[in-house]
Amino acid sequence: MVGISATVADFVHAPPAMPDAVILAGRRSLINMVGTAIGGSGEAAIDKLAALLPAFSGPPTNTLIGRPERADMLWAAYINAASANIFDYDDTHIPTVIHPSAPVGPAVLALAETLASEGRPVDGRALIEAFVLGAEVTCRLGNALHPVHYARGWHITSTCGVFGAAMAAGRLLGLSPSQLVDALGHALAQGAGSVETLGTMSKSLSVGQAARGGLMAALLAADGYTGPEEPLEGKRGFLALHSDTPDYAAITGELGSRWEILNNTFKPYPCGVVLNPVIEACLALHAKGGFSTTDIMSVELTGHPLLRQRTDRPGVTSGRLAQVSAQHAVAVSLVHGRADLAAFSDKAVADTETRALGDKLTFRDDPTYALDSVQIRLLMTDGREILNVITAAKGGLGDPLSDTDLAEKFRDQIAWRRVLLDGDELIATLEELDHAIDGAVFLRKTQPAIFRE
Incomplete structure (x- = not known):
């Protein structure tokens, strides 16, 4: 019998064709994430993280969304994830209340930007598909643990998101099924996040680490760094650690035919x-x-x-x-x-x-x-x-935000950040992301050179 970890790895390695509705939902999730990253990029906690770059970052090769600095690939994933989630204005998966885009999206974008600099650009469709796969793994793990996991005090976005980030990055790197299982093991070794930190700067650490840790997990696996055979379902694996009765079927049931990205929602207000x-x-x-x-x-x-x-x-x-x-x-x-x-x-x-x-x-x-x-x-x-x-609030599954709503929200966050960015151009570029030759090229347009007075 194939185990949970191996099933997830096989799915990520060779996924079925994604319906148009799934690609659209993935693209909308990325648009929303880029907007929230711009809006949150000037917060004090993000300033403090950026101030650490000279001490901890390697060569400044990657874009920090909404900021003039650049960072290495791992730190770009970290800071962009923290920016995207800091206002609690990012997407929310129902029913787990996971914010899947914050840990997964920045990891995918940082890797894609690096690959492009090496002459191996990732086209927009492949980028969206990798993101969707990472979000799928994140949310299915959340479904398996909901509601016990969050009730115990785990910040589910971070604890599950690190696995999604690893799988999304692993997909872009072309990892084999066995390497993807290794990446899940490396993600297990780096997971963290407590609800006790909500409302404080500390929350941003685990969300950023989920993106960075997941990306590093995939990079390590690509280099032959090995891990446990059953990181998810093992006797002391992720699921056993976080629930006495995890729902395994929530991970593998209808995998590839029922897509959790379709249960992702976008907030009209910057709060829980x-x-x-x-x-x-x-x-x-x-x-x-x-x-x-x-x-x-x-x-x-x-x-x-x-x-x-x-x-x-x-x-x-x-x-x-x-x-x-x-x-x-x-x-x-x-x-x-x-x-x-x-x-x-x-x-x-x-x-x-x-x-x-x-x-x-x-x-x-x-x-x-x-x-x-x-x-x-x-x-x-x-x-x-x-x-x-x-009975059904705006922004929920019953009354989702429209494309027009998302665009207005995007522009509002640029205005809040008080940066000179062409919001209309960015939105238009992101709305055509699945047709882009280089899916990460838009990142240059998110980096302002001038701030408004």
């Missing part, structure tokens, strides 16, 4: 995905009006238990923590009627009216609610109750 319906409900109440936020006695959120588990964070003190705080998301949406990047900044967190309203929030868990649904109940000082129910 379970806050999307909360924000949508609150923005609708703000727009409707008819009440003063100072007259709200209490706010009750009814939703999936994961909403409380992920976002019950009162009294946050930074914009990063605000991205995973229901108290802040509710208050800033109701008080100011906004939920953009500025609404999750340090300045927004310091607003006294917002903080006061956030203190009035309570949760009610209901496992029958979907992740993209919520009920908000306002109890007013005059005895009124104001309700709003969201």
Whole structure:
């Protein structure tokens, strides 16, 4: 009987033809990732990582998206992954809440850019296919461990993403099935990531390491560096370490005919995905009006238990923590009627009216609610109750962002970053990525020479 690791390796080595819908979903995921990497590239945590380049990076051969510096291949993968995920504005796989593009996309792009410099460019279609394969492995591992893995405190994007990055890079390198199994073993040796770090700079370390570690895993395997025979299903392998009852069928079942990239979604707001319906409900109440936020006695959120588990964070003190705080998301949406990047900044967190309203929030868990649904109940000082129910939030599988929405989100992040980039040209180039002779050539267009005042 062929094991899980060998099955995954065989699939990556010789995948079936991908339907057009899968290629489109992969391209849209990469567009979204490049946009979030531009938007996050100027954050303090990314500045600090870039400041380490002189001490740790090799020759500056690769692009840092949204930044003027360059880095070696591994550090470019690391920093671009951290930038893409830092605002929690990147894609989200349902139901695992994995952000598959942040660890996988930067690894693929860094390798493709290096191969192009060596006269071996990767065409856009091959790049997208490698990315999709990496995302598939990432999300299927997540499905096998969901929901226990995240509930135990593992940052599932990083712990599963390192394997996806390894497989995507291995695909581009043309690794044999046995080499791909070795790469899975090297990814196992480098996996990390804790939910305890969310809302802090530390979170970016594991996401960056997932991209870097996965890429390094593939490069090592290509050079004959060997690993365990069963890194995924072994007695002390990845699955056994992270769940008492992993769902093996979630990894191998319908492999190549059911594609997890089709369950990937894009956020309309820069925060944890379970806050999307909360924000949508609150923005609708703000727009409707008819009440003063100072007259709200209490706010009750009814939703999936994961909403409380992920976002019950009162009294946050930074914009990063605000991205995973229901108290802040509710208050800033109701008080100011906004939920953009500025609404999750340090300045927004310091607003006294917002903080006061956030203190009035309570949760009610209901496992029958979907992740993209919520009920908000306002109890007013005059005895009124104001309700709003969201059954399928925008950005979820039931109401996905359109290409127009993604393009607007992309441009907004360029504006937030205050860099002189031609957003329309970049978007047009990325929308034709699957026809490009060199799939990584667009990266040069993401590197600004001038910053706006």
